[in-house]
Amino acid sequence: DTAVSQTPKYLVTQMGNDKSIKCEQNLGHDTMYWYKQDSKKFLKIMFSYNNKELIINETVPNRFSPKSPDKAHLNLHINSLELGDSAVYFCASSQSTNFQYFGPGTRLLVL
Amino acid sequence: AQSVTQPDIHITVSEGASLELRCNYSYGATPYLFWYVQSPGQGLQLLLKYFSGDTLVQGIKGFEAEFKRSQSSFNLRKPSVHWSDAAEYFCAVGGIILTGGGNKLTFGTGTQLKVEL
Numbered sequence: 001d002t003a004v005s006q007t008p009k010y011l012v013t014q015m016g017n018d019k020s021i022k023c024e025q026n027l028g029h030d031t032m033y034w035y036k037q038d039s040k041k042f043l044k045i046m047f048s049y050n051n052k053e054l055i056i057n058e059t060v061p062n063r064f065s066p067k068s069p070d071k072a073h074l075n076l077h078i079n080s081l082e083l084g085d086s087a088v089y090f091c092a093s094s095q096s097t098n099f100q101y102f103g104p105g106t107r108l109l110v111l
Numbered sequence: 112a113q114s115v116t117q118p119d120i121h122i123t124v125s126e127g128a129s130l131e132l133r134c135n136y137s138y139g140a141t142p143y144l145f146w147y148v149q150s151p152g153q154g155l156q157l158l159l160k161y162f163s164g165d166t167l168v169q170g171i172k173g174f175e176a177e178f179k180r181s182q183s184s185f186n187l188r189k190p191s192v193h194w195s196d197a198a199e200y201f202c203a204v205g206g207i208i209l210t211g212g213g214n215k216l217t218f219g220t221g222t223q224l225k226v227e228l
Contacts, residue, residue, distance in 0.1 A: 104153060
């Protein structure tokens with residue numbers, strides 16, 4: 001069983017479209033995260049949810065909106081996609097302050 | 112603010128040789144320190160972590176790392192590298208405990224390891 005799963009794995013779309021990425025963890029963790037990895041492999045946290053409550057909201061355009069329907073899921077919706085949004089998006093989860101398990105990533109390409 | 116520096120962007124070693132990847136951090140208190148590995152097209156896998164206690168920590172795949180507070184370093188080592196170790200290695204620091212739970216990780220820029228056969 002995959003601990004942290006993301007769908008889709010690849011996403012190719014046109015500028016201006018709206019898209020969503022889904023994340024699910026079956027580890028029973030209470031905290032979930034979204035990270036963005038740019039073309040230079042730099043990883044930066046975007047959001048974090050603890051027990052469905054938003055606790056980190058970094059300087060991210062408000063076109064990005066996370067939603068956590070329950071503790072096991074954290075989705076990322078992106079409106080009006082731009083070329084600069086092309087990146088790999090990683091979901092992660094942790095139990096409180098323990099280490100974070102990462103998902104396999106979603107490779108987003110905006111044309 | 113917490114930060115991580117990985118001074119080596121690329122490292123090439125011969126299979127069977129020893130390896131040391133450098134990591135320096137900046138954090139005001141005792142940090143939580145991590146090494147993650149990312150194979151091409153894959154997610155990040157935790158190699159090892161340091162929270163407290165023994166400053167020499169053992170991880171998976173034969174890796175170890177040593178926390179040196181005086182040098183603000185957490186270097187990753189392996190005595191004998193295998194070709195399958197070729198990957199991107201990330202050092203991360205996380206000491207900020209978030210209100211309500213969770214841990215804010217700051218990653219270094221990564222070190223790309225190539226292994227020559």
